[in-house]
Amino acid sequence: MAFINYSAREINCKLVYYGPGLCGKTTNLKYIYEKTAGEAKGKMISLATETERTLFFDFLPLSLGEIRGFKTRFHLYTVPGQVFYDASRKLILKGVDGVVFVADSQEERYEANIESLDNLRGNLREQGYHIDKIPWVLQYNKRDLPNSIPVEELREALNPTGKILDFEASAQTGTGVFETLKALAKLVLTELKRGNK
Amino acid sequence: MSLTPQLVLFEEDHKKLVAVSERLTHDANAKAVFLIDRNGQLVTEAGELKGIDTTSLSSLVAGNVAATTGLAKVIGEPDFPIHFHQGERDNVHITLVAQRIIMVVIFDDRSSLGLVRLRVKKAGQKLSQIFDEIFKRAESDDGADSPFAEISEDDIDNLFSD
Numbered sequence: 001m002a003f004i005n006y007s008a009r010e011i012n013c014k015l016v017y018y019g020p021g022l023c024g025k026t027t028n029l030k031y032i033y034e035k036t037a038g039e040a041k042g043k044m045i046s047l048a049t050e051t052e053r054t055l056f057f058d059f060l061p062l063s064l065g066e067i068r069g070f071k072t073r074f075h076l077y078t079v080p081g082q083v084f085y086d087a088s089r090k091l092i093l094k095g096v097d098g099v100v101f102v103a104d105s106q107e108e109r110y111e112a113n114i115e116s117l118d119n120l121r122g123n124l125r126e127q128g129y130h131i132d133k134i135p136w137v138l139q140y141n142k143r144d145l146p147n148s149i150p151v152e153e154l155r156e157a158l159n160p161t162g163k164i165l166d167f168e169a170s171a172q173t174g175t176g177v178f179e180t181l182k183a184l185a186k187l188v189l190t191e192l193k194r195g196n197k
Numbered sequence: 198m199s200l201t202p203q204l205v206l207f208e209e210d211h212k213k214l215v216a217v218s219e220r221l222t223h224d225a226n227a228k229a230v231f232l233i234d235r236n237g238q239l240v241t242e243a244g245e246l247k248g249i250d251t252t253s254l255s256s257l258v259a260g261n262v263a264a265t266t267g268l269a270k271v272i273g274e275p276d277f278p279i280h281f282h283q284g285e286r287d288n289v290h291i292t293l294v295a296q297r298i299i300m301v302v303i304f305d306d307r308s309s310l311g312l313v314r315l316r317v318k319k320a321g322q323k324l325s326q327i328f329d330e331i332f333k334r335a336e337s338d339d340g341a342d343s344p345f346a347e348i349s350e351d352d353i354d355n356l357f358s359d
Contacts, residue, residue, distance in 0.1 A: 003204045003238040004345075007211035011345070012238045042252045047260070056264065059237075059256045065356050067348055072356065075237060075256065091263040095236030182357050189353045192345040 001095045002192055010071045013188050014095055015181075018120050019102035020112035021053075021081035024141040027171035028102060029060050029076055032181060035174065036062060054080040057092050064185060074185060081116065090123050098135040098188040100180055102171075103158055105140050105148035114157055135187035138166035139180045144173065203335060204234055204297075210331055211241060217323050218243035225316035226308035228287065231301040232294075232324070233258050246303060254301075258291065262299050281310065290314070294321050295328035 003012040017025040026046065033044045042061035049055045058078040063071060079089040093099075101120060103113040121131050140154050151168060159166050165183050169176025206214075218230040222244040229244030231251065237259030239251050262280070269277045280291035290302040290313050300321060302313050 001203050001236065003234060003236070003240075004206065005211075005240075006205070006207045014236055043250055045253055045256065056260060059253075059260075061252045061256075067345075067352050067356060087267050088264070091260075091267055094263065095234075186353055186357065189345070189348075189356075190350075193348055193353070195346055 002097055002188075004070075008071075009069055010073055011067075011192070012073045012075065013097040013185075013192075014075050014077065015098045015100065015184055015188065016092060016096045017076065017078040017100045017102055018089070018093075018116070019081055019141075020104055020109060020116040021083070023081060023102045023104040023109070023113075023116075024169075024171040025078040025081060025102050026054055026058050028100070028139075028141075028169075028177050028180070029058050029078055031171055031174045031177045032062070032076065033060055035178070040064070053082065054078055055085075056080065056088050067189070072185075072189070074188075076181075083115075086119065086123070089119070090126065093123055093127060096129075096134070097191070098137075098184045100137055100139055100184055101158070102139045102141050103154055105142045105151075105154060106145055107147050107149050110149065110153075110157070113154070117158055135184060135191050136164065137180055137184045137187065138164050139169045139176065140166060141169045141171050141176075143168045143175070144170040204238070204240075204331070205335055206240065206331065210327065213327050214241045214324065215243060217320055217327070221302070221316055221320040224320075225302060225304065225313045227302045227304040227313065229301075229303045231255070231258075231303075233299045233301060235259055235262065235297050235299060240298065244303070258299055258301055262291065262293070279314075290317060292317050292321055295325045295332070297332070298324065298328055300324065 017028055019025055033041060040063045045059040047056035060076040062074045064074060077092050079092045101117060124131050138159055140151055142148055167176045167180045169180060171177055214232060218241055222230045229246035231242050232240040233255045234240055237256040239255040242251055265277050265280060278293045282289040287303055287305050292300045294300050302317060304313055
């Protein structure tokens with residue numbers, strides 16, 4: 001649910017990075033933070049455990065530029081991926097405008113991806129959203145690892161209709177990170193244009 | 198798309214909200230007052246702390262309220278409408294207004310918790326009225342006057358042509 005502020009001439013949108021534990025959600029945000037010019041980004045906040053696993057969320061505010069005199073600001077959040085943090089994931093999804101689902105391409109995480117996408121579907125449904133009705137994109141992360149399975153297999157499991165925009169990525173090196181973000185930002189703005197509330 | 202309508206704030210709404218916030222800052226002897234929506238977006242700010250990182254503040258306050266609301270539900274409470282954090286110098290008083298807005302008052306030893314509570318209650322009623330109007334308008338609005346109604350695909354593309 002975007003916040004349109006005529007007084008500050010700003011549009012604020014909330015994007016959430018979702019996916020199984022250790023799939024690279026935080027690494028996506030860290031890369032975006034590192035590669036974004038100072039004036040376009042705010043402080044990155046990570047609420048993490050002592051072992052640097054996400055405990056509640058990571059947060060990164062970004063400014064993308066102006067559209068017709070309105071500043072477009074995106075608030076990027078990650079959820080904690082570990083299964084037992086489901087209550088926190090539900091909280092972070094509230095008011096979401098778009099989702100990046102980060103899938104882990106490693107063979108041993110195949111089932112975890114499917115479970116996490118089901119979990120996303122369920123948590124959205126609980127809040128009255130339907131996954132087919134919100135802007136979302138898929139990222140097949142860790143493509144650089146030797147144990148990654150072919151994209152076709154991941155696509156068959158996670159994007160069987162092929163209707164969802166999907167991207168190959170390696171968040172560690174940055175490959176595909178900005179492509180994913182831009183695609184989602186575009187979908188969200190297009191949704192706003194439609195005025196579909 | 199969502200169950201709650203978009204929050205759309207016009208200049209006159211902003212003026213009314215700032216007026217109440219500034220009055221509250223003065224009456225409660227507070228350092229600053231922030232209004233933040235439950236999704237972590239800053240709506241208005243007033244007082245002497247204008248230099249602080251309000252984006253981070255808003256996101257963390259919203260996360261805090263979300264977590265304590267979740268906690269409330271776990272123990273069978275619908276919500277914890279008032280939160281208070283006591284620091285060495287500064288204290289933070291957090292209240293929910295009109296279900297969707299978080300009112301944050303930051304104060305030091307020039308004020309007291311009792312005074313802040315008293316003033317917050319009065320300001321909260323005024324803010325509720327203003328926000329009720331804003332939300333009512335948003336519900337009846339068909340989105341036709343959204344600034345995004347007229348933008349083109351090219352406008353969106355241009356944003357990404359770096």
